[in-house]
Amino acid sequence: MDTYKSLRMEAYEANMKLPQLGLVLFTFGNASAVDRGKGVFAIKPSGVPYKDLRPEDMVICDFEGQQVDGKLRPSSDTKTHAVLYKEWTDIGGVVHTHSTYGTAWAQAIKDIPIFGTTHADHLTTKIPCAPPMKDEYILGDYEHMTGYQIIDCLTEKNLDYRTNEMILVGSHAPFTWGNTVEKAVYNSAVCEEVAKMAFLTLQINPKTPALKETLIKKHFERKHGDSSYYGQGC
Amino acid sequence: MDTYKSLRMEAYEANMKLPQLGLVLFTFGNASAVDRGKGVFAIKPSGVPYKDLRPEDMVICDFEGQQVDGKLRPSSDTKTHAVLYKEWTDIGGVVHTHSTYGTAWAQAIKDIPIFGTTHADHLTTKIPCAPPMKDEYILGDYEHMTGYQIIDCLTEKNLDYRTNEMILVGSHAPFTWGNTVEKAVYNSAVCEEVAKMAFLTLQINPKTPALKETLIKKHFERKHGDSSYYGQGC
Amino acid sequence: MDTYKSLRMEAYEANMKLPQLGLVLFTFGNASAVDRGKGVFAIKPSGVPYKDLRPEDMVICDFEGQQVDGKLRPSSDTKTHAVLYKEWTDIGGVVHTHSTYGTAWAQAIKDIPIFGTTHADHLTTKIPCAPPMKDEYILGDYEHMTGYQIIDCLTEKNLDYRTNEMILVGSHAPFTWGNTVEKAVYNSAVCEEVAKMAFLTLQINPKTPALKETLIKKHFERKHGDSSYYGQGC
Amino acid sequence: MDTYKSLRMEAYEANMKLPQLGLVLFTFGNASAVDRGKGVFAIKPSGVPYKDLRPEDMVICDFEGQQVDGKLRPSSDTKTHAVLYKEWTDIGGVVHTHSTYGTAWAQAIKDIPIFGTTHADHLTTKIPCAPPMKDEYILGDYEHMTGYQIIDCLTEKNLDYRTNEMILVGSHAPFTWGNTVEKAVYNSAVCEEVAKMAFLTLQINPKTPALKETLIKKHFERKHGDSSYYGQGC
Numbered sequence A, B, C, D: 001m002d003t004y005k006s007l008r009m010e011a012y013e014a015n016m017k018l019p020q021l022g023l024v025l026f027t028f029g030n031a032s033a034v035d036r037g038k039g040v041f042a043i044k045p046s047g048v049p050y051k052d053l054r055p056e057d058m059v060i061c062d063f064e065g066q067q068v069d070g071k072l073r074p075s076s077d078t079k080t081h082a083v084l085y086k087e088w089t090d091i092g093g094v095v096h097t098h099s100t101y102g103t104a105w106a107q108a109i110k111d112i113p114i115f116g117t118t119h120a121d122h123l124t125t126k127i128p129c130a131p132p133m134k135d136e137y138i139l140g141d142y143e144h145m146t147g148y149q150i151i152d153c154l155t156e157k158n159l160d161y162r163t164n165e166m167i168l169v170g171s172h173a174p175f176t177w178g179n180t181v182e183k184a185v186y187n188s189a190v191c192e193e194v195a196k197m198a199f200l201t202l203q204i205n206p207k208t209p210a211l212k213e214t215l216i217k218k219h220f221e222r223k224h225g226d227s228s229y230y231g232q233g234c
Helices: A005-020 A078-087 A100-107 A135-139 A142-156 A181-204 A213-223 B005-020 B078-087 B100-107 B135-139 B142-156 B181-204 B213-223 C005-020 C078-087 C100-107 C142-156 C181-204 C213-223 D005-020 D078-087 D100-108 D135-139 D142-156 D181-204 D213-223
Strands: A029-035 A040-043 A059-062 A067-069 A093-097 A166-169 A174-178 B029-035 B040-043 B059-062 B067-069 B093-097 B166-169 B174-178 C029-035 C040-043 C059-062 C067-069 C093-097 C166-169 C174-178 D029-035 D040-043 D059-062 D067-069 D093-097 D166-169 D174-178
Touching: A005 A029, A005 A040, A005 A093, A005 A181, A029 A078, A029 A181, A040 A078, A059 A078, A078 A093, A078 A142, A078 A174, A093 A181, A100 A166, A100 A174, A100 A181, A100 D181, A135 A142, A135 D213, A142 A166, A166 A181, A174 A181, A181 B100, A181 B181, A181 D181, A213 B135, B005 B029, B005 B040, B005 B093, B005 B181, B029 B078, B029 B181, B040 B078, B059 B078, B078 B093, B078 B142, B078 B174, B093 B181, B100 B166, B100 B174, B100 B181, B135 B142, B142 B166, B166 B181, B174 B181, B181 C100, B181 C181, C005 C029, C005 C040, C005 C093, C005 C181, C029 C078, C029 C181, C040 C078, C059 C078, C078 C093, C078 C142, C078 C174, C093 C181, C100 C166, C100 C174, C100 C181, C142 C166, C166 C181, C174 C181, C181 D100, C181 D181, C213 D135, D005 D029, D005 D040, D005 D093, D005 D181, D029 D078, D029 D181, D040 D078, D059 D078, D078 D093, D078 D142, D078 D174, D093 D181, D100 D166, D100 D174, D100 D181, D135 D142, D142 D166, D166 D181, D174 D181
Parallel strands: none
Antiparallel strands: A029 A040, A029 A093, A040 A059, A059 A067, A093 A174, A166 A174, B029 B040, B029 B093, B040 B059, B059 B067, B093 B174, B166 B174, C029 C040, C029 C093, C040 C059, C059 C067, C093 C174, C166 C174, D029 D040, D029 D093, D040 D059, D059 D067, D093 D174, D166 D174
16 A cells, blocks of 8 residues: 555656646656655656656655655656755645756746736746856755755745746756646746747847736736636635 | 527637647637627636536626626636627627737737738738737726727727737737637637748848738738639638 | 549548648648649649548649539639649649748748758759739739749749749748649648758858758759669659 | 568667657658677668558668668668768667758758757767768768768767767758667757757857856766766666
8 A cells, every 4th residue: 555646646647747738858857746744745756758657656755855665766856856845835846847948048047038918927027047056066966956046046036936936947947836736837838838938029029028017917916816816716 | 408508519619729729728718709699608717728628618798798607707808808799799709819929929019010921811911919008907997908908909000800800919919809709710820820920031031021012902802802712602 | 423533532632631741721722633634633622621621522623724523613723723734744733832931931032042951852952932923913813823923933043843843932832843743742841841941040040051062963863863862763 | 580670670660759759751861770790780761751661671781881681772871870880889779860950050050059958968068060071072972971971070079979979960960879779769859859949049048158067067977977866777
């Protein structure tokens, strides 16, 4: 009897959505789901192709990134997930992909400007791009420090992870999170689509202004907060 | 016995075509179909994923945007649809998407120039981009005013909704309409393809001239009006 | 008993490949196959969606563009096909699409430069773009004149339709042909891929030189002529 | 009894992955797998569409490019594969495609800069672009010389084929290799994705700096060498 069975299934289903949504090539991505009660999360095993993945392959780790259960080695990005779960005590899932347009913005080391309501429906500021990591951190505990690179960037830009659920790690690729891993997967697809739209917008009009504040506020509040009226309210 | 059964089915089938045509990600779009005799239209419920959508989920609303029948909450864009049905008394369907290239032009706040016969087969002028909404309207009845933002833009540019069945709402995304919702869906796909072609055309030749008037007239009249000879004449 | 049955099937199968190859949206394209013995060709009916198309729907026309057999109205581009069959007495098929990248080059009114061996495997010069039609021709027998617009462009550029099997009609879209309609369909897909590659090449390096003559000759002769050695020689 | 049966199957399966991965249009690509014990490799027959390909169609050739077994004519690029197998005695497979973005960089005659960790996960330098071939080589034994064009480029840039498993042949298209043909196919898909990301990166920020050396080293060593920790270590 696997006490992590439902957690593994949740992580498995989230991982399988990544290639279905066109967000990963081969094994370039990973999703994890947390069980706060047990203090562990389930994550994709390292380097296993999606077509071969099974729910029971998901690896269980604690918030120090130590493997707790599972026969396979966890994703090489496990410590980054662990740091985010440890520091942000109310998130339920984390996703990392190398989706094409999001990664291009990350490689260009540019925040993604907020140009339209598709963006404002999900967050109220630019999608931040964390500066590339300092050498001493790269040479140290790299994946662990990637977690702090993400957290520090939000802190420096005065952003709240509860309302800003996506980031670009400079020279690397996007990370997203959410109150569930399903929401984190959703955010990865939104990040990619917004990245593509912003790219095209600047190609059409390099002087495109940022979306006006009233529209940002209106669209974000349609979907978030007490006065939201998008969806079925459940 | 559902008196709106066939109307719901019509709206349902139109909505389902949007993801099939690659025009929507997740729930970023909605289609509605009108019954002029009953003075109501059927529209997608808010925030319901396309894969879960059923014909009976379609929500029935009147031209003030008030819900008349249905268990779910209607699309958050319902009032925009209502205004268009109320003001344009001979349209049969309305579609809104955040399709990638159309949205990029909307975000760039640029009309889509008329460069070729693919465009002229469908309309004789640029695809207009309505300027972003004034703050007092955003802070007021936003979705209702989006309807008038569309109508006012056509009026200011001296365009007729009967021959110009698509628009970009600046900083937002495209809206289309037609004598049936099926035609409105078709127009959404045409808008996206024309938006992509125009984008590429300007990348290849930033000084591309507008299509000459004789070709515009020729191609539009091949498909529209008394002397049209495209299609099977039925 | 339909005396055109096999010709209709040949045209039908060619038409059905166009959406499968991603070359047409809705009904924006048509293919025809000729029977030189009978002096007729079979072409797609006008405005019929590909999903509804049946072999028996193909319309039989003569080289004046007059309908000889079939219940439906032929493609609005029928007279263009007719002119090409009449003037080029050894071609077996003609295809017209509004494929995205080919159409973008046509709208930009630019020849597609020859940058690589993918292009040289198929033709030895730029893919020509015919200048937009003169007004008196547009106002006259438009589709008939489109045929001569194509033929005149090749003549002016001293190109042979036997080795140059594709053209862009300026402000409009590509036309291709070949000794069979299957080859014409193949050429439409090649034209689109070469158009996309050339677009990207110029974005990467706006000063990309034309492919050197020795490589053009080498690659074209690998696939064409007496000393060709590509394929199975049958 | 076919003594090359398993080798043919290996080459067949690799070839079939190329269209599945979106790397080839029609017959524009080929994969081969080597049997070092027998001193031969199996390669795709020339000009046969992928849908018609069968395992028994694979052609067996020696390292001089001479056909040893098989009814069909081998790929026109066979001699290029032969040279690479002869000179690089520990590679197991070779793949050639005209994948869209890789070919665009090859046509632009530009190395693909190293901008991010997706690239550094696979190689530590730019993806090299060999200069277009000298005329005397083109006019000589062209496909044979293409092999030496590849080898010479790596030598001149002081690159090792064991760690740099991909190259662009200028004005032509990518070639990749690996210890197995499966790895060579994987490298072709990585090359295409990295080519697309680098293209987009430069469009977003034309002054994007190269990835810093510490990140290059870190990411490459995560996946390669004695201290690698990516994957399942098998």
